[in-house]
Amino acid sequence: MFVEILSFVGMRARDAGHRCRGCGVATGTSSAPAYSSTPMTSDSRSANSDIAIIKLHKSINNVLHGEGSDDWILQIKYVQKRDNGTYECQKVASGGGGTLSRRVELRVLVPEAFILGAEEYHVDAGSAINLVCIIENVSWVRRRDWHILSSGLLLYTNDERFQVLHGEGSDDWILQIKYVQKRDNGTYECQKVASGGGGTLSRRVELRVLVPEAFILGAEEYHVDAGSAINLVCIIENSPAPPQYVFWYHNARMINYDEAQGVTVSTAPGARTQSALRVHAARPSHAGNYSCRAPGADPAHIYVYVSEGSDKMAATLSRNAAVAQGPPVSVLLYALLASAVLSAGALERT
Structure with a gap:
């Protein structure tokens, strides 16, 4: 997933006008080392009397709050697709002022497999072709016989013309075929099993080898x-x-x-x-x-x-x-056949 940690900034408790100053979303690790981690409950209270009740409508991971800070942070680690949705921070205002709340929408970006270039390649026999799949740690499959050609950098074929190219820190996973032959015709697919039960991400490319x-x-x-x-x-x-x-x-x-x-x-x-x-x-x-x-x-x-x-x-x-x-x-067979037909006709007439 592209989103690793969600930091949910809750109430600003020192607002005299009981204004909820909003909820914030941040990706990556938190930059506030002074925060302590408190198991989240439906009723979290502070020793500061100005801080009333903070209710969180999703029961996920921890609430982070630094001493002397007005920030109340809902942290979600290892965000998954199922974490999509609306999150709300609430404060019951003192003096019967009702409930203050703010909402934030979380959209988890699930990477898609993407094959660079066209969906179909026409290549000349004897040349080389690079099929580039942009996604992390993929498998390449030849659909004609469902042969798994590679998984990550590991090859599962004895054909030395096949090679997987991947640069460190890159999302490109390249299936290289050298000295392309007519038997390489067909559909190739890059696959990745998505984390969190998100199914299989895949993209296909068609290879057509032009043979004189x-x-x-x-x-x-x-x-x-x-x-x-x-x-x-x-x-x-x-x-x-x-x-x-x-x-x-x-x-x-x-x-x-x-x-x-x-x-x-x-x-x-x-x-x-x-x-x-x-x-x-x-x-x-x-x-x-x-x-x-x-x-x-x-x-x-x-x-x-x-x-x-x-x-x-x-x-x-x-x-x-x-x-x-x-x-x-x-010619001999034709002559024999013609002779047999003529003989049969002569017998019928007699």
Whole structure:
């Protein structure tokens, strides 16, 4: 709690006009060392005849009164949220003058957890992120799996990328994640159990990790006749900076500089980088797996089939430098299925 001690200043007993000169509230420790501590009762009297009865409508802790002083202080130590409310000091005036009283309102400030910055962060994979929670001695929780990552300065994870930063005398509790990865996506929460049964204080922040993504336009397969051009386009998105180069591979071999083989590559960097591969005259040896690769992104793949002549069903498959020609398994299954359907139809007609 921000309020540690409440000092409640009661009656000024020497006021001849029987005026209650007010009730005061102070935070922190009392600065009047001469005060003695007296257990508070509903009827506290002084040897001074000018001081009548002081009634206190809350039975809490001690009344402080220094000899020769006009101050009557209600002191509340270790203030809690339940101490919220109105406090009143009273004096019964002599000579039938009624009751003099003053009230003071106590509002206990309960600290709230506060996460510095936005409620959602978008960070690039491989970078570092600091999640700052402003409250005293917190725990950090990853809500995806309810894993308690830290409590105070103690870490409860074997992942060395996580660290808690806290400066002495500071209210900042920082969860630092180095070399952010895609699996770090999710909601993070800082928590503190409030004292005095005030429940749990918490704040959440959403972490979105941007991972570069590469994909090749079109289907997973690319069919082309021998002698025709192969045209493939690779798109790279979510890159922290536009990639200055994109490498193309045919099977396991990089082909960016195979101009003598009729291969050209052109790349246009940008927020959505495009890289175009062109093979000017496809040959059976050009069949196989093609992939494009950019820094930080998983490679994208497509399989190219080169057909001899106009017969698309007689595709040349080449998963290495040279493979015997033959129709794909899917073509054989299709032919068998068609034959079975025709046979069944012939039986029905007979």
